[in-house]
Amino acid sequence: MQYTQYSHADKFLERMGDYFERTEALNGLMFGICLQLKNEPFRYGEHQPLFAVVEEDGVIHLAALMTPPYKLQLCAPTGYAAQSIETLAHGLAANGWEVPAVIAEKHLAESFVHVWDTHQNCRHHEGMSQRIHKLRHVQAVTYAHGEFRQAEPQDIETVIAWMRAFHQDCFGNAEPDRATHIAEQKVRNGELFFWSDPAPVSMAGRTRPTPNGESIGPVYTPPEQRGQGYATSVVAALSQRLLDEGKQFCCLYTDLANPTSNSIYRKIGYVPVADVIDIHFDYWH
Numbered sequence: 001m002q003y004t005q006y007s008h009a010d011k012f013l014e015r016m017g018d019y020f021e022r023t024e025a026l027n028g029l030m031f032g033i034c035l036q037l038k039n040e041p042f043r044y045g046e047h048q049p050l051f052a053v054v055e056e057d058g059v060i061h062l063a064a065l066m067t068p069p070y071k072l073q074l075c076a077p078t079g080y081a082a083q084s085i086e087t088l089a090h091g092l093a094a095n096g097w098e099v100p101a102v103i104a105e106k107h108l109a110e111s112f113v114h115v116w117d118t119h120q121n122c123r124h125h126e127g128m129s130q131r132i133h134k135l136r137h138v139q140a141v142t143y144a145h146g147e148f149r150q151a152e153p154q155d156i157e158t159v160i161a162w163m164r165a166f167h168q169d170c171f172g173n174a175e176p177d178r179a180t181h182i183a184e185q186k187v188r189n190g191e192l193f194f195w196s197d198p199a200p201v202s203m204a205g206r207t208r209p210t211p212n213g214e215s216i217g218p219v220y221t222p223p224e225q226r227g228q229g230y231a232t233s234v235v236a237a238l239s240q241r242l243l244d245e246g247k248q249f250c251c252l253y254t255d256l257a258n259p260t261s262n263s264i265y266r267k268i269g270y271v272p273v274a275d276v277i278d279i280h281f282d283y284w285h
Contacts, residue, residue: 001054001055001056001061001083001084001087002054002055002056002087003052003053003054003087003088003090003091003094004052004053004054004055005050005051005052005091005095006051006052007048007051008038008041008051009034009035009037009038009041009049009051010038011051012034012051012053012063012065013034013035013038015053015060015063016031016034016053016060016063016077019060019063019077020034020210021210021211021212023075024210024211024212024213024249025132025134025213025249025251025273026075026132026273026274027075028132028208028210028213028215028251029073029103029208029215030063030065030073030075031208031210032207032208032209032210032215033065033067033073033208034051034065035208035209035210036208037049037067043067044067044070045067045068045069045070047067047068047069048068049065049066049067049068050064050065050066050067050068050072050092050097051064051065052064052065052088052091052092054084054087054088054091056084059078060077060078061076061077061078061079061080061081061084062074062075062076062077062080062084062085062087062088063075063076063077064088064092066097066099068098068100069100070100071100071101071102071103071278072092072099072100072101072102072103072112073102073103073104074088074102074103074104074108074109074112075104075105075108076105076108080108080111082111082115085111085112085115086115088112089112089115089116089119090119093119093120098283099116099120099281100280100281101127101278101279101280101281102116102278102279102281103276103277103278103279104276104277105274105275105276106129106275106276106277109276109277109278109279110277110279113279113281116281117281120281120283121284122281122282122283122284123281123282124279124280124281124282125279125280125282126277126278126279126280127277127278127279127280128170128255128256128257128277128278129255129256129257129275129276129277130253130254130255130256130275130276130277130278131253131254131256131262131272131273131274131275131276132251132252132253132272132273132274132275132276133251133252133253133254133265133270133271133272133273134213134249134250134251134270134271134273135239135249135250135251135265135268135269135270135271136243136248136249136269137243137269138236138239138240138243138268138269139267139268139269141232141233141236141267141268142229143229143232143233143236143237144195144197144228144229144230144232144233145197146195146196146197146198146201146230146233147195147196147197148193148194148195148196148233148234148237148238148241149193149194149196150190150192150193150194151186151187151192151193151194151200151203152187153187153188155187155194155200156183156184156187158200159183159186159187159192159203160179160180160183160184162203162220162222163179163180163182163183163218163220164179164180165220165222166179166218166220167179169220170218170255186205186207191205191206191207192204192205193205193206193234193237193238193241194234195230195231195233195234195237197230201221201222201225201228201230202219202220202221202225202230202231202233202234203218203219203220203221203234204216204217204218204219204220204231204234204235204238205217205218205219206238206242209247212247212248212249213247213248213249213250213251214242214247214250214251215250215251215252215253216235216238216239216242216250216251216252217252217253219231219234219235219252219261231261231264232264232267232268235252235264235265235268236268239268239269250270251273252265252270253276256275
């Protein structure tokens with residue numbers, strides 16, 4: 001098996017594009033980020049992104065994407081074997097890549113972790129278990145009192161505060177600099193939306209468009225506003241907006257440990273696609 005690394009998203013997309021288009025919902029995270037990196041190679045930071053495949057006789061068994069300092073993403077177009085994971089691990093190590101974490105379908109992530117722990121003499125701990133969902137039609141839902149509207153520049157302080165709270169809730173880290181950057185960028189690009197009653201009470205964003213779909217996230221409702229249907233309303237309204245604009249489907253990720261959010265999205269019409277997990281590495285030297 002052969003490890004091949006590319007310096008730019010263009011070449012990676014040439015190899016992976018057909019597969020990504022057939023699996024847009026499952027691999028929308030990797031596909032959407034690649035499409036962004038095609039036009040903005042350093043969109044996610046100052047470091048060179050990783051684009052790599054493991055192949056044999058022209059058949060790709062594993063594909064990897066990483067935008068340091070963020071997680072390594074993996075997919076397995078034709079299934080995978082221990083040899084392909086070993087080849088990937090050797091290729092990453094030989095090229096000096098330090099992997100902070102990996103996110104992939106559960107069985108693939110766990111198989112990579114077993115090999116990487118051995119190669120790097122490191123330990124690992126599990127992060128969030130998530131489920132990818134897909135929606136083609138918005139179900140009839142009862143909307144909360146209020147209205148759906150796009151976030152405007154005058155909302156930026158609210159958006160920054162909520163983005164920090166979202167990161168704190170999901171990842172245990174408010175990441176103030178990154179949260180501020182994302183908030184400003186998304187408001188500027190018209191990618192964030194509120195449910196207002198009459199002040200903002202819930203927020204949802206659109207992100208990582210692919211040819212036929214688009215993801216929704218982040219979704220955040222302040223604790224004092226929860227349980228009143230605001231998150232259901234903003235996600236349903238945004239999902240319908242994306243479909244009305246011509247997308248064939250919407251995707252989103254949910255935390256499997258949060259039964260409330262999973263229940264909300266099922267009511268709107270989201271159905272499970274696959275379960276993924278992120279696993280973090282602890283290094284010592």
